[in-house]
Each structure stands twice: as structure tokens, then as C-alpha cells.
Amino acid sequence: xxxxxxxxxxxxxxxxxxxxxxxxxxxxxxxxxxxxxxxxxxxxxxxxxxxxxxxxxxxxxxxxxxxxxxxxxxxxxxxxxxxxxxxxxxxxxxxxxxxxxxxxxxxxxxxxxxxxxxxxxxxxxxxxxxxxxxxxxxxxxxxxxxxxxxxxxxxxxxxxxxxxxxxxxxxxxxxxxxxxxxxxxxxxxxxxxxxxxxxxxxxxxxxxxxxxxxxxxxxxxxxxxxxxxxxxxxxxxxxxxxxxxxxxxxxxxxxxxxxxxxxxxxxxxxxxxxxxxxxxxxxxxxxxxxxxxxxxxxxxxxxxxxxxxxxxxxxxxxxxxxxxxxxxxxxxxxxxxxxxxxxxxxxxxxxxxxxxxxxxxxxxxxxxxxxxxxxxx
Ligand code: HEC
Ligand code: HEC
Ligand code: HEC
Ligand code: HEC
Numbered sequence: 260x261x262x263x264x265x266x267x268x269x270x271x272x273x274x275x276x277x278x279x280x281x282x283x284x285x286x287x288x289x290x291x292x293x294x295x296x297x298x299x300x301x302x303x304x305x306x307x308x309x310x311x312x313x314x315x316x317x318x319x320x321x322x323x324x325x326x327x328x329x330x331x332x333x334x335x336x337x338x339x340x341x342x343x344x345x346x347x348x349x350x351x352x353x354x355x356x357x358x359x360x361x362x363x364x365x366x367x368x369x370x371x372x373x374x375x376x377x378x379x380x381x382x383x384x385x386x387x388x389x390x391x392x393x394x395x396x397x398x399x400x401x402x403x404x405x406x407x408x409x410x411x412x413x414x415x416x417x418x419x420x421x422x423x424x425x426x427x428x429x430x431x432x433x434x435x436x437x438x439x440x441x442x443x444x445x446x447x448x449x450x451x452x453x454x455x456x457x458x459x460x461x462x463x464x465x466x467x468x469x470x471x472x473x474x475x476x477x478x479x480x481x482x483x484x485x486x487x488x489x490x491x492x493x494x495x496x497x498x499x500x501x502x503x504x505x506x507x508x509x510x511x512x513x514x515x516x517x518x519x520x521x522x523x524x525x526x527x528x529x530x531x532x533x534x535x536x537x538x539x540x541x542x543x544x545x546x547x548x549x550x551x552x553x554x555x556x557x558x559x560x561x562x563x564x565x566x567x568x569x570x571x572x573x574x575x576x577x578x579x580x581x582x583x584x585x586x587x588x589x590x591x592x593x594x595x596x597x598x599x600x601x602x603x604x605x606x607x608x609x610x611x612x613x614x615x616x617x618x619x620x621x622x623x624x625x626x627x628x629x630x631x632x633x634x635x636x
Pocket of ligand 4: 341398405406407408409410411415501507529530532536537540566569570571572574575579580584617
């Protein structure tokens with residue numbers, strides 16, 4: 260027995276050293292800010308060193324030039340402009356230059372166009388981009404309770420990359436142990452979507468794609484048959500909450516008074532914004548991302564063949580307000596702050612590489628129907 264003592268002591272010392280020098284551990288200085296009433300223990304802690312890097316990574320790019328809104332409209336000048344037809348020629352060209360910088364800065368216009376025939380929809384990227392324009396317009400118009408007047412552009416998600424950095428899919432990878440894949444309950448592996456905890460691996464499928472109830476809290480000490488949520492449901496809620504906290508670089512008290520996680524009256528207003536954000540993410544994944552399934556090639560999809568989806572981090576990228584709340588919309592008012600044409604072509608008929616114009620006007624986007632009432636702000 261005594262033989263183990265020196266071993267345990269040195270292992271302990273090594274662990275202590277590792278915890279200070281190991282990767283991923285935050286050293287002080289940490290800035291703490293009280294965000295709730297005195298005595299409620301509501302503090303927000305910020306790692307000052309990581310913050311400097313975050314600030315650099317979240318600078319809004321300038322518009323390439325100030326567009327002149329007068330003159331002939333793009334819908335008249337070009338052959339196949341279905342969504343941006345009301346832009347002036349100069350606004351249209353400015354927008355094309357901007358999306359190139361936001362989505363394909365190295366490839367340029369030809370990432371979405373055959374230069375011999377700009378009007379053709381033969382590149383799948385162009386068909387996706389047109390739908391993404393409709394999606395961005397819908398975010399800015401329909402989801403103001405979340406994005407306010409700050410709104411979003413393609414840059415909020417793309418940041419100069421073809422595929423945004425923080426996306427997710429239905430995949431349960433790495434494979435969980437035992438029969439934990441049953442009923443999509445993957446658990447007991449370090450889950451990226453749940454901040455490397457061993458909480459349920461992919462709760463986002465339930466809550467940011469499906470609309471399973473998130474609330475699990477009882478207000479009575481003993482079970483009385485009214486609250487059916489058990490440990491399983493609670494762990495899934497928790498997993499989602501970790502995803503939300505990590506995505507925004509905040510902790511639970513940014514949205515909750517931790518002595519009463521359920522109580523809206525004691526919660527900071529950010530929780531109501533987050534409530535709308537959950538509904539928005541569902542709408543985008545179900546009505547925009549999923550529908551593009553026939554268009555995306557297999558190598559652009561997740562391991563289980565679904566289009567990569569939007570989570571809180573896709574826009575937020577580790578910051579409480581994406582791009583620190585700086586709006587880019589003033590330069591793109593006509594392109595992105597109104598819904599123009601909301602019709603969706605029949606993507607099933609699409610043949611990549613063939614000179615074609617994606618069918619106009621078949622169905623209209625279903626508007627989100629919700630029977631829920633938003634919590635009061
Ligand atoms: C990320 C994809 C993407 C990139 C990159 C892109 N475009 Fe486009 N382009 C589109 C989409 C989508 C449309 C159709 C818009 C609509 O239907 O409202 C379009 C339409 C056009 C048209 C109209 C063609 C016609 O006759 O119908 C022109 C001209 C054009 N783009 C020029 C450019 C130029 C120049 C560049 C590079 C500076 C560029 N585009 C980069 C997606 C892109
Ligand atoms: C809310 C986040 C979000 C916004 C805003 C957004 N996108 Fe996307 N975009 C995505 C996601 C997620 C994918 C990846 C889907 C996949 O690969 O399965 C994607 C993929 C694309 C692709 C396909 C790239 C490729 O190489 O396969 C293009 C093109 C594109 N977006 C253009 C745009 C344009 C143009 C805008 C602005 C009008 C825009 N996006 C706005 C989330 C967004
Ligand atoms: C960005 C805001 C935000 C953050 C951060 C956040 N939550 Fe939540 N939380 C919410 C919202 C919004 C709901 C209600 C969701 C709904 O009803 O659709 C909720 C619900 C809950 C519930 C269920 C309450 C009930 O009525 O049953 C629990 C428990 C919870 N959160 C715990 C946590 C924990 C633990 C953390 C930190 C790991 C956390 N939350 C971080 C916004 C947040
Ligand atoms: C389409 C991009 C996008 C997505 C996806 C998104 N957000 Fe946001 N969010 C924003 C923008 C833009 C703002 C800033 C609004 C403003 O300026 O008031 C914001 C603001 C917030 C705020 C308010 C911050 C504050 O201090 O006032 C919270 C909380 C929040 N988001 C939580 C979430 C959560 C949780 C999710 C995922 C369920 C999410 N967001 C998904 C774009 C997004």
C-alpha cells in the first residue's frame with residue numbers, strides 16, 4: 260500500500276503541471292464582469308488572450324465600392340436574374356464582387372459561372388448561391404426578433420470560405436460505444452457539438468432540425484406525474500445548452516439566473532433572443548438547407564448524405580453577437596434587406612454541367628407556422 264504513495268504523489272504533481280502547461284487550458288488573465296444583481300453570482304468571465312484573436316477574426320470587410328442605385332435594372336439588362344432583378348446594374352455588379360470575396364475569393368467569378376455563358380445555371384454553386392440569397396433575405400426580414408437591424412450577409416457565415424467553418428450534420432461520428440447509436444442517442448464519446456463533453460453527441464438533430472421540447476424543469480420537489488422528462492431528456496437539453504454557450508463564447512448565466520434555470524422572469528433578455536434563434540435555426544435547416552439536397556454533390560454532404568446544417572456557431576463563431584454586432588447591411592440594402600422572389604424551383608430536375616436555366620416559379624417557400632408564443636422580453 261505504502262509503495263503507491265510516491266507514485267501517486269508524482270502522478271499528482273505531473274497532472275498539476277500538465278493542467279497549467281497543457282494545450283487547451285486557459286491561463287489568467289481573465290476579466291470578470293458582473294452581469295446580474297449582486298448576490299446572484301452572475302458573472303461573465305472572458306479570457307483576455309483569446310479575446311484579442313477573436314477581435315482580429317471578426318472585423319467586417321469593406322464593400323468593394325459604393326454602388327449607384329440609379330440606371331437600368333439588372334432584370335432588364337441580363338437574361339437570367341431571378342432574385343436580384345430590381346438592383347441597378349452598378350448595385351448588381353457590386354454584389355457579384357462582394358459574394359466573390361465572401362465565398363470564393365481565390366477562384367473568382369468562375370466558381371459559380373461558366374465564363375462563356377454567365378446566364379446558364381450549369382454550376383451547382385450558382386444554384387446554391389441563388390437559394391442562399393433568398394435565405395439571407397428571409398433571415399433579415401422574418402427573423403428580426405433574433406437578428407434585429409444588424410442582420411446578416413453571406414460573410415456572417417462564410418468568412419471567405421466555400422463552406423462555413425462551423426457546420427454540423429446528422430452524423431454520429433466518432434461512433435459511440437455499445438448500442439448507444441440506437442434511437443440516435445449517441446453518447447459517451449467526446450462530442451464536438453457538445454463542447455467535448457460526453458453528453459448526447461448530436462442533440463442538435465432533435466432541437467435545431469426537429470422541434471422536440473427543450474424544457475425539462477420541475478417546479479415541485481417530488482414527481483407528481485405532470486413532468487415526464489427524465490435524465491435522458493435533461494441530458495439532451497444540457498447538450499444543446501453547451502452547444503449554445505460554446506457557440507457564443509459565453510456561460511450559462513448570460514441567459515439564465517442559475518438558481519432558477521426555467522424562470523423567464525429571472526432570466527436576462529438574451530434568453531428571449533436565444534429562444535427566437537432556436538426557431539430560426541430550425542427554419543433555415545428545414546426550409547432552405549434540406550431542400551438543396553438534390554443540388555449538392557456527395558462530397559459536399561455529411562457522412563450520412565445530408566446537407567451540412569446551420570447551428571448557433573455558424574453565424575456567431577464564438578462571439579456573443581456575430582462580428583461584434585457590426586452591421587454590413589447598409590451597403591446591401593436592396594440586395595439583402597427585402598424579400599424579392601421567394602419561389603423555389605424543382606431542384607429534383609437539376610442536371611449539373613448542362614446549359615440550363617433553373618425552372619422559375621413552381622412553389623412558394625412555406626412560411627413558418629408556429630403555435631408557440633414567444634416569451635415576453
Ligand atoms: C457565389 C456564386 C457567385 C459568384 C462567385 C459570382 N456570381 Fe454572378 N451570379 C450568381 C447568381 C446566383 C446569379 C443569379 C442571380 C439571380 O438570379 O438573381 C448570378 C448572375 C450573374 C450575371 C447575370 C447573367 C445573366 O445574363 O443572367 C452576371 C453578369 C454575373 N452574375 C456576373 C458575375 C461576375 C462578374 C462575378 C465575379 C466578379 C460573379 N458574377 C460572381 C452567383 C455568383
Ligand atoms: C446562416 C449561414 C449562411 C449564410 C448567411 C449563407 N450561407 Fe452559404 N452555405 C451555408 C452552409 C451551411 C453551406 C454548406 C452546405 C454544404 O456544403 O452541405 C453553404 C454553402 C454555400 C455554397 C456552396 C459552396 C460549395 O463549394 O459547395 C455557396 C455557393 C454559398 N453557400 C453561397 C452563399 C451566398 C452567396 C450567401 C449570401 C447571399 C450565403 N451563402 C449565405 C450557410 C450560409
Ligand atoms: C444563449 C442563451 C442560453 C445559454 C448560454 C444557455 N441557455 Fe439554457 N435555455 C435557453 C433558452 C432560450 C431556453 C428555453 C428553450 C425553449 O423553451 O425552447 C433554455 C432552457 C434551459 C433549460 C430548461 C428550462 C426549463 O424550463 O425546463 C435548462 C435546464 C437550461 N437551459 C440550462 C442551461 C445550462 C446548464 C446552460 C449552460 C451550460 C445554459 N442553459 C445556457 C437559453 C440559454
Ligand atoms: C443567421 C445567423 C445567426 C444564427 C444561426 C444565430 N444567430 Fe444569434 N444573433 C445573430 C445576430 C446577427 C445577432 C445580433 C443581433 C443584434 O445586433 O441585436 C444575434 C444575437 C444573439 C443573441 C443576443 C446577444 C446579446 O448580447 O444581445 C443571443 C443570445 C443569440 N444570438 C443566441 C443565438 C443562439 C442560441 C443561436 C442558435 C440556436 C443563434 N443565436 C443562432 C445571428 C445569428
